[in-house]
Amino acid sequence: MTTIGVVDTTFARFNMGKAAIDEIQKNISAKIIRRTVPGIKDLPVAAKKLIDEEGCDIVIALGMPGSKEQDKICAHEASTGIIQAQLMTNTHIIEVFVHEDEAKDEKELAFLMEQRSREHALNVVKMLSRPEKLIKEAGTGQRQGFEDVGPARI
Numbered sequence: 781m782t783t784i785g786v787v788d789t790t791f792a793r794f795n796m797g798k799a800a801i802d803e804i805q806k807n808i809s810a811k812i813i814r815r816t817v818p819g820i821k822d823l824p825v826a827a828k829k830l831i832d833e834e835g836c837d838i839v840i841a842l843g844m845p846g847s848k849e850q851d852k853i854c855a856h857e858a859s860t861g862i863i864q865a866q867l868m869t870n871t872h873i874i875e876v877f878v879h880e881d882e883a884k885d886e887k888e889l890a891f892l893m894e895q896r897s898r899e900h901a902l903n904v905v906k907m908l909s910r911p912e913k914l915i916k917e918a919g920t921g922q923r924q925g926f927e928d929v930g931p932a933r934i
Contacts, residue, residue: 782810782908785830785839791819793886794893796842796876803901808909820845820877821854824861831869839873840904842897847881855879872907876900878925896925 784804788797801812813834817826820843827839841862845855855877866873878896883889903924906913921929 782808783834783836784810784812784904784908785827785834785836786812786814786842787823787826787830787839788814788816788842789819789823789844790816791846792842792844792878792893793880794844794890794897796844796878796893796897799894799897800840800842800876800901800904803898804905807902807905810908819843819854820858821861823858823875824865824873827862827873828865828869831865831871831873836871838871838904838908840876840900841873842876842900843878844893845877845879847879851880874900874904874907876924882925892925899924 786797786800797814797816801814804810804812813830813836815826815830817823823841823843827841830836830839845851859875862873862875876896878893883892919931921931923929
């Protein structure tokens, strides 16, 4: 059976892990192992441990960087760590970040965090069981969270 790791943070202002798990369970039968860490800089090692110690076939790492400059720096460092963990394990770790200042208000922030979590969870499902769907979506301007932008026109 396929094993999917889900790692999220306590710093996020929405339960992104719960939304991702709900979406995965609606679309695929898989064993799901969830871990929660304090913040985004903790995501890389948690994701790597899910792969190395729990045998996860793929991991979705969810977090919310804050709006301050130091938060953006931390997000970059976390992203770099996630990339390194992917290369060290030869396993995909789907990074799902929603920056606190991406939304105009709290209602939009909650909407964005839920939508992006769910849409990337569907990407995990496609990567595992329907990779041909991703091929069909290549070049179509898919955007997780907000409305798709569509392909560029000549």
